[in-house]
Amino acid sequence: MPTDYYGVLGVAPGASDAEIKRAYRRLARDLHPDVNPEPGAKERFQEVTRAYEALTDPEKRRIVDLGGDPMSNGGGPGPAGGAFVGFQDIMDAFFGGATARGPRSRTRAGRDALIPVELEMDETVFGTTKEITVDTAILCTACSGAGTAPGTHPATCATCSGRGEVQSVQRGLLGQVVTSRSCPTCGGTGQVIPDPCPQCGGDGRVRSRRTIPVKIPAGVEDGMRIRLTGHGEVGPGGGPAGDLYVEVHERPHAVFTRDGEDLHCRVTLPMTAAALGTTLTLKTLDGETDLDIRAGTQSGSVITLRAQGAPRLRATGRGNLLVHVEVQTPTRLDPEQEKLLRELASLRGEDQPESHREAQGGLFSRVRDVFNNGR
Numbered sequence: 001m002p003t004d005y006y007g008v009l010g011v012a013p014g015a016s017d018a019e020i021k022r023a024y025r026r027l028a029r030d031l032h033p034d035v036n037p038e039p040g041a042k043e044r045f046q047e048v049t050r051a052y053e054a055l056t057d058p059e060k061r062r063i064v065d066l067g068g069d070p071m072s073n074g075g076g077p078g079p080a081g082g083a084f085v086g087f088q089d090i091m092d093a094f095f096g097g098a099t100a101r102g103p104r105s106r107t108r109a110g111r112d113a114l115i116p117v118e119l120e121m122d123e124t125v126f127g128t129t130k131e132i133t134v135d136t137a138i139l140c141t142a143c144s145g146a147g148t149a150p151g152t153h154p155a156t157c158a159t160c161s162g163r164g165e166v167q168s169v170q171r172g173l174l175g176q177v178v179t180s181r182s183c184p185t186c187g188g189t190g191q192v193i194p195d196p197c198p199q200c201g202g203d204g205r206v207r208s209r210r211t212i213p214v215k216i217p218a219g220v221e222d223g224m225r226i227r228l229t230g231h232g233e234v235g236p237g238g239g240p241a242g243d244l245y246v247e248v249h250e251r252p253h254a255v256f257t258r259d260g261e262d263l264h265c266r267v268t269l270p271m272t273a274a275a276l277g278t279t280l281t282l283k284t285l286d287g288e289t290d291l292d293i294r295a296g297t298q299s300g301s302v303i304t305l306r307a308q309g310a311p312r313l314r315a316t317g318r319g320n321l322l323v324h325v326e327v328q329t330p331t332r333l334d335p336e337q338e339k340l341l342r343e344l345a346s347l348r349g350e351d352q353p354e355s356h357r358e359a360q361g362g363l364f365s366r367v368r369d370v371f372n373n374g375r
């Protein structure tokens, strides 16, 4: 008659993995021979451990639910029936191991993965969804992370007898020195896999290239990282996956540069347009906009277009677009143009050296003083 594994753990047949885990943790704390010397506790503990193993392995649980017994050919109860899991190992498995002694778990958490993504400025400013190709380790579907070939089990490591570490004794001038190190045969896990899963070779995970859509929020900046929880590498032995970080690399834009939420660009104007004023059509990231240049605009002045910058990532609203104006002085004048400019200069009284001095607030005379003192 098959064992009622749900009954042994005191959970309902439809119990979730978390409920099974919780029930087993409670029972293991009460019954483990390391903490409970009462007669019968050890047998009870082995019974609940077998039930836990049967219900946490998806394949075994399926057999249980079909009315079978997946543990019936795995050896009877008692010390000979497979590896005896230490109390500390169970507690470590549930609470995250704090002790360094003894064999460590074959299952370890996966690493985070980092993938750079190149984005145009309109994508970082307005946000987008990018298909990103990720090449990371995923859980092996053939063994569900166990690393064993179907129908086989891990065996106790013969080199370290399951302790996970080996000791060597050296004799020196100071006497006998005993050093212990991680077992080279099993990598410190105390177990070996005699028949590795053919799909993953015993690692419990396989490399897989897949494409996932990543939402890029509006307003991200160069160098920022977007975290996708649980999309990183699956750990050895099918351990929980790390996170995937997508690092934003913003391509330089032909016109705009970015300073956080503000955008900057430069326009060059003929001297005459700066003096007389004009209206330009400026192509922004949003589209075309009119840019009013007031009469008498100076080179180096900045025109601010409010809320035409990048959206604020952690607040509402947008930054500004700052247009830096550069006034161009004509370099080649034909005789006619030169004549006109000289007339203009004369009309404005700008053709005398004294007027230059006044216009510069006395700078020229000060410069001359510096030169004279230097001699």
Ligand SMILES: [Zn+2]
Binding pocket: 140, 141, 142, 143, 144, 145, 146, 147, 148, 197, 198, 199, 200, 201, 202, 204, 205
């Ligand atoms: Zn596998």
Ligand SMILES: [Zn+2]
Binding pocket: 157, 158, 159, 160, 161, 162, 163, 164, 165, 183, 184, 185, 186, 187, 188, 189, 190, 191
């Ligand atoms: Zn070993």
